[in-house]
Structures are given as structure tokens and as C-alpha cells.
Amino acid sequence: MNTTPPAVPPQTQAKTHAQRALEKLGLLRDIDFALHLPLRYEDETHITALRDARHGETVQIEAVVTSCGIQFKGKRQLIVTVVDAGEECTLRFFNFYPSHQRALAVGERLRIRGEIKKSLLGWSMLHPTFKPAGGELSQVLTAVYPTTAGLPQGYIRKAVWSGLLRASQRGELSETIVISHLPRLADSLELLHHPTPDVSVTELEDKSHPAWQRLKAEELLAQQLSQLQARRERAKMRAHALPMNASQASFDKALRSALPFKLTTAQERVQREIAADLALAKPMNRLLQGDVGSGKTVVAALAAAQCIEAGFQCALMVPTEILAQQHFAKLVGWLEPLLAARGLSVAWLSGTQKAKERRDMLAKIESGEAALVVGTHAIIQSKVTFAKLALVVVDEQHRFGVAQRLALIQKTTPDLIAPAAVGEMSRSDKGVVPEPMHPHLLMMSATPIPRTLAMSYYADLDVSTIDELPPGRTPIVTKIVAMTKRDEVVRRIVNQLKAGRQVYWVCPLIEESEAVDLVNATQTHDALQASLAVALPSAKVALLHSKIASAEKKALMQAFEKNEVQVLVSTTVIEVGVDVPNATLMVIEHAERFGLAQLHQLRGRVGRGLAASACVLLYALSESGKLGDAAKARLKAMVDTTDGFEIARRDLDIRGPGEFLGARQSGAQMLRFADLSEPQDQGWLKWAQATAPILLDTKLDMALRHVERWLPSGASFMGA
């Protein structure tokens, strides 16, 4: 591994700041610099005559200054006129110093570069760069690099180029993989950093040039190699086998008969897939995806039952406390009679629990008495020690970061069974520490992973899909309504309430501060209460938000479940999992501010019973009277479809894979160059998938070198 300090020019004063900025960009090793590729290029290889310039083009001209002076046109500005062969162009500067005026003095002949505009008043350029005319022209296109605040282009350019030079001198760019019709890596990098004028700028900028193809192919290969490695590592891990024997089958049957419904065909199928995985002595790594309301919870309960019946513990991690309580109530209802008979119990953990209660819970978890543990991310804290954890279920997995999920599967337990089963000398007699047992992992999500991403990022993940909703659901009708027509919405609410139904009203996160959001939600609540007091005095409106104490929250939710409260105004705390089938109308205020996945989740709170349900997306225009394109696309997607898969596909289109996977927060490495929505790159992905195992099996050292080149040490690609 190479940890040589980066190639920063010796501008000592800026150094520490600049170095920090470089680190922020992930630029540490020479090879990182070499692989930091230009965003675009500027052509400084020729001079354009002013009369040949085209509107909107970035050009380099040479012209003589004919006037230069400061003017006040609303704002103080420096206005300079230059002339080239009789054509005139006006240069405008808002930020300028006395040195500008000296350099732009009348009579000076200058080389000027910038975006040129033509209007009725003639040619003009805003904030062009300039230097004395004459001088040699650049032989190559000038690369413009992605950068960050406080890191000037000239600085990063020098750093990248010297990094490239050093990496190349040290042989770090030597071939790890030959791709017949593409240039070698070293040549590709040379070309991309210093393209000669004969190279097509379009091919460079749309990344179709063979040099780019080489980089995308290499990047995808590194990704596939690192995932394959991770998969092979995982294959070596051991887990408790939880077979479905006769007693388990009867447990399963008892649990099913306790349910108020029959499982759908899809639920039966995914349950079988999961049961088969759990029966193996290697850790399951499975995603259970199914649209909101498709009934994932009961499938998790059956998996938990299989685990508990085999004598082990199961942990269920959920993103919010309300959801933890709901699951707790439901799972207790389903599982407790069966647990009680065996002297086992259910424990729950949350961040806001009273100290004593928490201690009791921790003790039950450590002793193994609690066979099922439900909680928020409080579960992953190091203080929580499981006696014999064998299954971890993560609900709404996309709400957790990669690190949190990893922490859960790291909750290993010692191998309890093996030493006894071995019979002869126990392992500890031999001085061997018992091998840690990893829990089986079941992740659940209503936000399905689109196929292209699943192929590339989650190659190591098995996926089960619930593709049907329980019978008797009526489709939800979605309407977009301007905030100015709020009265219409209130009438809709009154109609639902008169029909004995219940309503959600969700307020968005508007400000950075929770306090402000609370004020907004409170105002909405008060206004709604006032409107309803006239139309329907018996209706009860309640307000739910994150500042409410947890016991009170629970009481409020219960009151809503029992229909003692008819309208629940809330901030986004109800986002996930809440299940009240009598609620038939969901109003989302400032819907334009929500993400698509979030809107879909929220809408999924209604349409859970037999009655027809509706979702109203209230939107407001920005101060400039507009609705952004992305917001428009999101709202349109909501009206067009209720299919979670289609929603996820559109979300990917709108946001791009990086944000979609939430990698920004998790810090996991994303693909930088390959774009899996491009058919050509999908082709490279297939190639990488086929090549990775061969390289790993036949040329391990090269494979490792290749991964090392592309992955900063310690980082890993998503899913790995």
C-alpha cells in the first residue's frame, strides 16, 4: 500500500487547507490523483476571430482595449470595450480591483477567454479571464477537474498532474487486465488528462471515447472483484442452522392459526425461501422486498418463530420508535402465547426508555430469556449482549446506513453447539478460540432496488419479492391540489369523517430547526381543528411530533387506532409502518418537498382496508411562482402509479444512483465513471462479472492489485 503524501505544490500558506480539501475529495495516494479525471475540457489551442464567434460559445479572442471605466448600473461595475478587426465586444466585471484597471488600460492588446453572448447591443462577455496577447498557444485541451471549495482549479490541476506522473514512474499504472480493443490504462489516463486537439471533445465529454471505456471497464471490474471477495469471505462465515423440524412445523402451524388471515401465495413463497436459507449453517443475506402494505411483518414473524423454536434469539431493528412499538404490539400478539408456553419473552429497546426498564431488558437479552428483541438502533449499541442471537431482521432497511447494518451482523455469539457436538477434545482445550457465529440477516424494504443497481451493487444479496397485495385492497386515488385550495381539502376530510373514516395530515420538514417545524405543524393542527369545529364538532384532531414523550406518543397512536381520534396531524414521524386500516385519506402538505420514496411510503398508510382511499398531495409554488422540474416529476409519478417498483425506477431516473442508494450518508464508494443506465456500461458490467472470478482464481496478486488501485484502503463498494 502506498501512503506517500500527495503531490501538492509547495505553496506553504495554503497547504494545510488545500490538503484538507484534497482529502475531502478522497485524494490521498498518487493513484487517487491519477484517477481523478476531468469533468470537462477547455479549448485554448486556438484563437477565434470575433466575427467568427457564435453566441453562447466559450472562446478565446485577441483584441485591443478601446475604453475602460467604472459605471453604476444598479451595481458598481467595470466596463471595458475591446475591438478585434473592427468588431466590438463589451467586457463586464462586478468584482474587480485597481489591478484590473491597470491591466485593462486603453491600448492594451489582450488574449481574452470566456463565454461570449450576442444581443442587440452587440457582443459581450461577463467576467472573462485575460492575459497579454501573443504568447504560445496550448498544444492540448485544458482539463477542468471536479473540485471543492477552497481548492482553485490551477492548484488541483498541478496536484493531479504530478500525481499522475509519479504513479506512472513508479509503475503503478501497469496493466492488471488486458482488454483487447481498448488502449492501455497508462495511455488512457495520459489521453484523458492531456488530450491533444485532434481528440473529439464530444467523445471525451460524453465518455464514449475508448480511453473512457477503459476506465469504466476497470472500475466495474474493481467493484465486482471486491464484491466477489466479500462474498467468498462471507461463504466462510458460519451461522446457526435453524432447520424446520417437526416441532417447528407445529409451532409454525400454531402461529398461522393465530393469524386473522390466510397468507397470500407470494407470502408463502418468500417464507419458504427464507426458511430454506435459515436451515443452512451459513449466514443468510437476504432482502425481502414488497410494496407498502404487502404484509412483510408476518413473514418476519414466521422467520422469527423458526429461529426461536430452534432455541435461539431473534432481533428486529426498526427505524422509529413508533414503529418499534407497533411491531412490538403485533409480534407480541402473534408470538407471545407460543413463547409463554416455553418460558420465553419479548424485549424491546429504545433510546428513550427509562433506565430501570432498560436494565431489565438488557438482562433478559443477556440471559437469553428474551427470545425476541424489538427496537430501534438502540439494539446495535455495544452494551447489548445477546446470549444466542441467530437471526437479525432489519425493517425499512434503506433507512439505515451501511455502518448500522454492519454493526448488527457483527453481533456474533460464540459457537455454543460445536464443541459439545465434536465430542472429543473441546476447542478451548486445544487453545483455539471458538469460531464466532454470525447471525442470519433478513432485510426488509418497500423501496425495491431497481434491477440495474441490484445487479451491480448487491450481487452478493439474495432477493425475495412479495409481488401481490393481500386481497380486498382498493386502489388509492392520488390527487395533486394547490395549497390555495385548502378549503376543498377540508371538505373532503369532513366527508370521510362523516362516513366514519379517519384521516392523516402530514406536515413536512421545512426548516433546519425542529422547533420551527413544530410551530408549522401546530398551526396546521389548530387551523384544522378550527375548521372542523364548525363543520363537525364531534371530530377529534390530534397532533403527533417528535418532541412528544414516548409514552404519550404511544397513547396517541392507540387512541387513533381505536378511532378515538379521527384526524392525526403529524410531522413525518408516522412515515413508516403505521397500520390503521380505517384511515382512508392521507393529506401531505408541501408534498413538493418530499422525496418520492417518502411520498410513496406515506401514501401506503391508507388503502389498507376495504374502503376506497385517497391521497391528496398539497403543493405550494416557490416565491418565484415555480415548481421545480424534479418536484414536478415526483408528483407526476405519484399520480401515475401506485406500483412501488415503478416508483423506484422513476426515483432512480430523477435522482441518479448515488443519492438513490443513500451512499452520501453511508460513505460507501459509488461508481464514479460507469453509468449503469447506459447500455454500453451494462455490457461492461456483464464483462466484469464474468472476468472477476477468473482473475481472482488464476491471478490473485493482480486481482488484489487491481482492487487496491481503485479502492482507497478501507473503503468498500456498496453491498460488499
Ligand code: ADP
Ligand atoms: P408492510 O409490508 O408494509 O410491512 P404490513 O406487514 O404492515 O405491511 O401489513 C399490512 C397489513 O396487511 C397489516 O394490517 C397486516 O396485518 C395485513 N396483512 C398481512 N398479510 C395479510 C394477508 N395475507 N391477508 C390479509 N391481510 C394481511
Ligand code: MG
Ligand atoms: Mg412494514
